[in-house]
Amino acid sequence: MAKLHVSTTINGEPAEFLCEPGDTMLDALRGPLGLTGSKEGCASGDCGACSITLDNRLVCSCLMLAAEAEGQDIRTIEGMAQGEKLHPLQQKFLEMAALQCGICTSGMLVASEALLQKNPRPSEEEVRFWLAGNLCRCTGYDKIVRAVLETAADMREAAQ
Amino acid sequence: MNVITNNKWIGQRTIRPDGADKVTGRAAFAADTTMPGMIWGKVKRSPHPHARIKSIDTSKAEALPGVKAVVSARDIVDFPVDKSVMLGIQDMRWMCRNVMAREKVLFPGHPVAAVAATSEAIAAKACELIEVDYEVLPWTIEIEDAIKPDAPILHDFMKFEGKPSNIAGRLEVKKGDIEQGFKQADIVIERSFTTRPVHQGYIEPHACLISVAPDNKTTIWSSSQGQFMVRAMTAYLTGIPQSDIRAIPAEIGGGFGGKTIVYLEPLATLLAKKSGRPVKMVMTREEVMRATGPTSGSKSTVKIGATKDGRIVAAQGTFYLQAGALPGSPIRGAVGCSFSPYDIPNVLSVGFDVLSNRSKVAAYRAPGAPIGAYAVECVLDELAEALKMDPLELRLKNAAKQGTKAAFGPVFPRIGYVETLEAAKAHPHYAAPLGKLQGRGVASGFWFNAGGESSAQVNITEDGNVVVTTGHPDIGGSRAAIANICAELLGIDYRRVSVLIGDTATVGFSNLTGGSRVLFASAMVVTQSADKVIATLRERAAKIWEIDPEAVKWENGAAHPASPNAGQFEPLTLAELAAKAPQMGGPIGAGVQLNTEGAEGGFGTHICDVEVDPELGIVRVIRYTAVQDVGRAIHPGYVEGQMQGGVAQGIGWALNEEYIYNRDGKVDNPGFLDYRMPVCSDLPMLDTVMVEVPNPKHPQGVKGVGEVPLVPVMAAVANAIHNALGKRFYSLPMSPPRVLEVLDGEG
Numbered sequence: 001m002a003k004l005h006v007s008t009t010i011n012g013e014p015a016e017f018l019c020e021p022g023d024t025m026l027d028a029l030r031g032p033l034g035l036t037g038s039k040e041g042c043a044s045g046d047c048g049a050c051s052i053t054l055d056n057r058l059v060c061s062c063l064m065l066a067a068e069a070e071g072q073d074i075r076t077i078e079g080m081a082q083g084e085k086l087h088p089l090q091q092k093f094l095e096m097a098a099l100q101c102g103i104c105t106s107g108m109l110v111a112s113e114a115l116l117q118k119n120p121r122p123s124e125e126e127v128r129f130w131l132a133g134n135l136c137r138c139t140g141y142d143k144i145v146r147a148v149l150e151t152a153a154d155m156r157e158a159a160q
Numbered sequence: 161m162n163v164i165t166n167n168k169w170i171g172q173r174t175i176r177p178d179g180a181d182k183v184t185g186r187a188a189f190a191a192d193t194t195m196p197g198m199i200w201g202k203v204k205r206s207p208h209p210h211a212r213i214k215s216i217d218t219s220k221a222e223a224l225p226g227v228k229a230v231v232s233a234r235d236i237v238d239f240p241v242d243k244s245v246m247l248g249i250q251d252m253r254w255m256c257r258n259v260m261a262r263e264k265v266l267f268p269g270h271p272v273a274a275v276a277a278t279s280e281a282i283a284a285k286a287c288e289l290i291e292v293d294y295e296v297l298p299w300t301i302e303i304e305d306a307i308k309p310d311a312p313i314l315h316d317f318m319k320f321e322g323k324p325s326n327i328a329g330r331l332e333v334k335k336g337d338i339e340q341g342f343k344q345a346d347i348v349i350e351r352s353f354t355t356r357p358v359h360q361g362y363i364e365p366h367a368c369l370i371s372v373a374p375d376n377k378t379t380i381w382s383s384s385q386g387q388f389m390v391r392a393m394t395a396y397l398t399g400i401p402q403s404d405i406r407a408i409p410a411e412i413g414g415g416f417g418g419k420t421i422v423y424l425e426p427l428a429t430l431l432a433k434k435s436g437r438p439v440k441m442v443m444t445r446e447e448v449m450r451a452t453g454p455t456s457g458s459k460s461t462v463k464i465g466a467t468k469d470g471r472i473v474a475a476q477g478t479f480y481l482q483a484g485a486l487p488g489s490p491i492r493g494a495v496g497c498s499f500s501p502y503d504i505p506n507v508l509s510v511g512f513d514v515l516s517n518r519s520k521v522a523a524y525r526a527p528g529a530p531i532g533a534y535a536v537e538c539v540l541d542e543l544a545e546a547l548k549m550d551p552l553e554l555r556l557k558n559a560a561k562q563g564t565k566a567a568f569g570p571v572f573p574r575i576g577y578v579e580t581l582e583a584a585k586a587h588p589h590y591a592a593p594l595g596k597l598q599g600r601g602v603a604s605g606f607w608f609n610a611g612g613e614s615s616a617q618v619n620i621t622e623d624g625n626v627v628v629t630t631g632h633p634d635i636g637g638s639r640a641a642i643a644n645i646c647a648e649l650l651g652i653d654y655r656r657v658s659v660l661i662g663d664t665a666t667v668g669f670s671n672l673t674g675g676s677r678v679l680f681a682s683a684m685v686v687t688q689s690a691d692k693v694i695a696t697l698r699e700r701a702a703k704i705w706e707i708d709p710e711a712v713k714w715e716n717g718a719a720h721p722a723s724p725n726a727g728q729f730e731p732l733t734l735a736e737l738a739a740k741a742p743q744m745g746g747p748i749g750a751g752v753q754l755n756t757e758g759a760e761g762g763f764g765t766h767i768c769d770v771e772v773d774p775e776l777g778i779v780r781v782i783r784y785t786a787v788q789d790v791g792r793a794i795h796p797g798y799v800e801g802q803m804q805g806g807v808a809q810g811i812g813w814a815l816n817e818e819y820i821y822n823r824d825g826k827v828d829n830p831g832f833l834d835y836r837m838p839v840c841s842d843l844p845m846l847d848t849v850m851v852e853v854p855n856p857k858h859p860q861g862v863k864g865v866g867e868v869p870l871v872p873v874m875a876a877v878a879n880a881i882h883n884a885l886g887k888r889f890y891s892l893p894m895s896p897p898r899v900l901e902v903l904d905g906e907g
Contacts, residue, residue, distance in 0.1 A: 030191075030192075035185070036185070036188070036191075036192040037184070037185015037186070038185070039189065039191075039363070039364070039413070040191065040365075040442075041363040041364065041365070041413075041445065041832075042445040042831060042832045043444065043445065044445065044831055044832070044833065046831065046832035046833045047363055047832055049363055076185070077184065077185035078184070078185050080184070081184055086180070086183065086184070090183040090184065093183050094175045094176070094179040094180070094183060095173070095175065096797065097173065097176070097637065097795075097797030097798055097800070097801055099179070099182055099183070100635070100636045100637060100798070100801050100805065101362075101363075101364070101411075101412060101413050101414045101415075101635055101636070102178070102181075102182035102183075102187055102189075102411065102413070103189060103362075103363045103364045103413025103414060104363050105182050105183055106185045109183060124845075125841075127840075128840045128841040128843075129840075129841045131839075131840040131841075132839040132840050132841040132842075133839075134839075134840070135363055135832060135837060135839065136363070136840075137360075137361045137362055137363055137414050137416070137805070137808075137809070137837065138414060138636065138801065138805045139801055139804060139805055139808075140801075140804035140805050140806075140807055140808030140838075140843060140846045141808065141840045141843055142804045142843075142845050142846045143797070143800075143801060143804070144840070145840065145845070146845075
């Protein structure tokens with residue numbers, strides 16, 4: 001079976017890849033595109049370790065077909081820092097020890113950034129429900145939630 | 161002793177050395193690497209809980225285009241069942257049968273063959289083409305069935321009390337005279353409990369990438385809790401000498417004990433050897449759930465007797481733990497830890513290792529201890545209620561302290577258990593008001609902690625910075641703590657210390673990351689290495705100044721004259737001495753390898769508030785405070801993180817997590833949707849109180865901190881539910897259907 005050719009935009013750059021019709025976006029990212037920051041924890045949309053945004057919408061890349069990326073705007077963890085400058089969420093996660101093993105961290109950061117773009121002033125409850133699709137087995141979520149809330153406050157202050 | 165006060169870096173919340181890699185997606189976990197020419201391996205697994213393998217026909221699979229190699233049990237080194245070969249806590253007789261079924265398949269998911277092919281899809285297709293002729297046998301899943309006299313026997317060679325049995329072992333600890341002890345009691349409470357198997361739940365599935373050259377030189381890239389364990393087990397099971405294997409530790413995406421054994425590495429090594437191609441294998445989540453170790457389900461009975469003033473005079477525990485299909489459940493933790501927070505004159509604690517047709521259990525955070533503590537701490541809550549005593553008061557009255565002889569053997573040195581109880585009692589949480597349908601529970605816990613073999617190398621770079629290499633995979637921030645310690649000792653900024661984890665070819669033997677041993681042991685070898693480096697730096701300065709090395713002191717990252725008598729010299733910094741190294745005696749660095757001793761046990765006391773929805777049976781934890789004697793918090797952020805993570809796992813174990821088996825003897829919930837671990841919206845903030853009673857046998861006062869926080873949780877939650885509803889629960893999980901059963905059943 002011939003492979004499909006897909007043209008898309010990944011982290012602001014035009015990108016092309018070949019995939020099987022049944023490949024997921026996560027397969028394409030981790031395989032031909034070489035972007036292994038998105039992780040596969042379950043391949044069933046339950047753990048969120050593969051979180052990316054598709055036209056600014058938070059999705060599990062394991063539940064999206066690679067071919068669906070055609071003409072879309074994809075963002076992954078690899079596009080979060082601007083060159084050497086970490087995104088405020090990335091910096092806050094480091095300062096507040098909001099990661100341990102790090103396998104969920106890419107997905108947590110992508111999901112948290114998507115939240116703050118939608119809602120710059122989330123309550124603790126809103127953060128907790130927004131991140132309920134991202135499993136972390138190490139931290140008990142405490143430091144992650146605090147880091148997101150503090151980053152939101154910092155970013156609001158910086159925006160003023 | 162090198163106990164440091166007025167620390168600059170120890171105790172600071174520094175940025176972890178591997179942090180930037182992990183927040184940018186750069187960090188390379190096991191499944192993130194490829195090799196040129198790489199092909200894919202896949203495991204063919206048993207559909208049956210118990211069956212004899214009559215024959216395996218791999219010819220159709222081998223004929224499939226793209227298939228490069230097929231292996232089965234005949235390719236794995238056999239360890240005959242009559243002779244034990246131990247590697248750490250694992251017996252190779254059982255490991256060789258776990259990685260690949262030999263005479264029989266013993267659980268659904270048990271590997272029977274493995275295939276390597278040019279794509280994952282071809283490898284999966286080839287697995288389907290392997291024909292296995294099974295003689296299906298009767299099977300047993302639950303403890304009560306497995307220990308019946310007419311139970312199907314998993315292993316004919318396994319005898320208990322002279323008869324073939326599914327009881328693979330018995331362990332007893334004893335102190336005083338249990339019968340006399342109960343005679344002194346005014347009140348005796350005896351209760352039985354059950355817990356279900358729960359999985360460690362690491363988010364990263366097992367994975368490896370392995371290359372074997374024609375001369376057998378083998379490179380293993382995998383995520384595990386010990387690259388040396390991977391090397392040794394792979395060597396044992398493939399027959400390749402350890403010296404030919406280089407095991408490189410990938411970043412590990414969670415382990416919690418579950419990655420202290422191998423599953424894929426020996427298979428991928430054999431496939432790579434046969435095919436001549438590098439082989440990558442990655443488990444699916446379903447494979448992780450079906451075929452890798454959960455911890456044991458259990459049945460236990462605990463009986464505690466006390467005088468009417470609340471003095472515990474006798475305690476007895478009987479713990480049956482599921483081993484899975486091959487021996488090795490963590491009875492030591494259940495038997496040894498359960499009563500250890502208390503000074504009890506008469507103790508009898510007995511554990512039984514019970515086989516059944518489930519996947520072989522693996523270590524899980526304080527293996528066995530949470531199971532024992534759940535039963536003991538629930539009985540203590542009933543005892544406090546019967547005596548009309550505050551539950552923390554009861555524990556204080558009976559608390560183990562310096563000089564108490566634990567039933568499992570040792571006499572405790574200075575320990576911090578009492579301090580955790582006092583801190584819990586004084587905490588505002590303990591006095592906070594509760595609302596309707598809310599309740600509060602407390603519980604304590606103990607874990608042995610561990611020392612053992614560790615190696616480290618501390619090297620000074622030519623530009624005067626530091627590279628530290630240790631041999632332990634970092635599962636929770638140990639590199640950050642090592643950076644703090646090394647910066648402290650050398651008197652330099654922590655950002656000048658790079659901490660790396662060596663592979664088996666670049667650092668000396670280091671035992672597993674497990675038992676809460678890593679920071680305890682690696683801080684010791686790093687400290688001794690740094691001390692040697694400092695001695696060299698002082699000698700170099702002495703040579704330059706032409707004075708005695710004893711007249712040179714090391715302070716704030718530079719050599720100084722020790723006193724005015726030594727002479728007047730400008731300090732020589734680390735960078736200056738490093739630059740002069742080629743002329744003054746050569747490279748500066750030191751390595752130390754030790755079998756570390758002096759790990760002291762850890763204690764914790766937890767307070768839990770719950771709210772129960774009596775209509776839906778849902779229990780929510782609404783406030784939680786974990787208090788723990790942490791010895792010395794080298795990096796407080798990651799110590800708190802260990803405590804919070806352990807609590808979250810315990811809340812899952814208490815309220816939702818369980819392996820559910822169907823009528824065919826198969827796990828019915830092998831995925832994250834139906835095996836429900838706590839998600840962010842299930843939990844409140846998890847407060848921590850770090851009590852610091854330094855370990856006198858450690859240069860920085862370190863005690864293990866990773867395991868204790870799981871031990872008290874299930875009992876704290878159960879006791880809180882009782883406080884809310886006035887009803888006791890004797891089995892886990894206390895999930896909505898069970899809560900409703902108890903509420904409905906007792907009206």
